[in-house]
Amino acid sequence: MADADTFAEFYRATYRGLVAQLVAYTGDLGEAQDVAQEVYVRAWSRWRRISAYDDPRAWLGRVGHNLVISRWRRARTALAGWTRHGPPPPAVPGPDPATLDLVTALRRLPEPQRRALVLHHLGGFSVAEIARMEGASENTVKARLSRGRQALAPMLTAADPQEVRQP
Template identity: 50%
Template sequence: MTVIAAREAGITADPDPPTFDEVYAASYTDLAVQLYAYFGDRQEAQDVAQEAFCRALAKWNTIARYDDPVAWIRRVAWNLAVSRWRRTRTALNFLRRQRPDEPRTDGPGPERVALVAALGTLPPAQRRAIVLHYLADLPVAEIALRERVADATIRSHLHRGRAALAAQLKFAEPHGGAS
């Protein structure tokens, strides 16, 4: 590179350019404060300043010879800040175009929570029988076929499961037995 081209590019022939640590120690806080004024968020400002210095470190042999290496780092930081701002604006615009009213469902009520907890205490065979019969609306014969047991076994599981649930939930089992 000729001397004229080096001057135009802002590169000096200084035999002792500043070290990265010196530039970082002298410039990081000022750059973070400037970016904080732009972002209004200290963490974002510090992240962008750190990213700019990381990129400078990767090219430090070249950047150190510039007349003002801090100017390069500041330019990179501002470019990063503008890019983040644009990404945020794009994301917010996308969110604004989404349905404003998402369907909202309430969480489970205390009765459902108690039922699920009580079902968890039943033996697995009784729990499956109760869930398949009352929640999946399957008849006893189909449950017996799926479980590979006799119909009477499923009726027994249902009877015992209902009795255990009634004791835990303090409900009286309706008269009439298993369906």
């Protein structure tokens, strides 16, 4: 308990001076208070060692200065990235309802049929390419495509997406 008491006393005696020092470095009271909080968290975790120093206050000032420099470097790096790459791209709009209906219907198909349809119609692969990728014959891929289209057609022609039927 003695450590907590001595640290609390040290904190009360040094806080204002540390924040004033950090405001001079940063030019911003809020940032200075944030850095001071980090300094005291670090000091508390090392308090037994720091309290034995000739001038523990000097340790606070040094660590505070290093944290301010570190924050400045991170901000500079972020600014350089922003300048080099520009702002982040605008949010991408979500898929349209027809795409959502297609994905929902595709999920209801057996995996081999779904893969064949996606690879052929969305991926642009030929039947021969799909056969090589799947390790199946071309006739098997053709059958999967045909059966998949037959199962998919009634699901996509439903008037209400809630009425999507199982194949």
